[in-house]
């Protein structure tokens with residue numbers, strides 16, 4: 001994969017997929033800005049990965065349009081332009097229907113559905129022909145169904161549909177929009193490790209590198225004929 005000269009905004013960088021995606025983007029030659037709310041974690045990720053390429057961070061709450069705008073505006077100051085977006089923001093909590101509260105409902109929809117759409121809305125005026133966007137849905141929202149996941153899975157299903165609709169809307173701008181749908185990912189990322197030894201096809205859980213590599217590929221021109229797709233990245237776990 002070759003992203004030399006490309007500037008990528010990575011939104012929603014926590015403990016697992018965010019650092020792993022940032023690592024592969026840097027290794028592919030991209031310059032990146034990472035965004036989340038927890039500054040000490042962002043600082044840690046920047047320190048851990050700065051040996052692989054140019055990485056900066058921005059603290060922003062992506063659950064509002066103004067937060068997404070702050071992330072985009074500050075990224076433009078740091079990067080000069082934005083070529084691609086990796087939108088990883090999301091969160092999980094059980095939502096059994098019996099104990100569902102308005103707060104849980106709002107927070108799950110906000111982080112898993114509204115935030116990614118706000119991120120696209122605010123970045124779009126700065127993207128150009130050839131830009132690519134990748135979202136993170138989940139197997140639960142697309143190919144499978146788990147217990148007590150009614151709100152999370154519905155939000156991720158909504159995000160999968162939003163991916164398709166955005167790709168349709170952006171066809172004439174030649175901007176691609178795709179999503180990955182992981183099963184369960186661990187949070188144990190370490191740069192440069194031999195992650196493949198720790199899983200086999202059909203495992204429920206995978207190291208974040210397996211999903212991060214596909215996200216990086218979806219931002220690269222090598223995947224240029226894939227558009228509006230939600231790709232299961234689960235090693236076949238959904239088939240069990």
Ligand SMILES: NC(=O)c1ccc[n+]([C@@H]2O[C@H](COP(=O)([O-])OP(=O)(O)OC[C@H]3O[C@@H](n4cnc5c(N)ncnc54)[C@H](OP(=O)(O)O)[C@@H]3O)[C@@H](O)[C@H]2O)c1
Pocket residue numbers: 011012013014015016017018035036037038039041060061062063088089090091092111115136137138139181182183184185186187
């Ligand atoms: N782990 C899994 O098993 C799994 C499976 C399927 C799909 N996914 C999806 O994959 C993505 C990454 O998951 P992960 O496991 O790597 O999770 P993670 O470590 O929790 O990373 C997601 C990050 O998003 C950030 N975030 C949440 N709300 C935010 C907000 N309002 N504004 C800005 N940043 C916000 C959080 O960082 P701050 O708290 O610092 O803001 C959080 O650390 C998510 O979309 C998740 O739903 C995960």
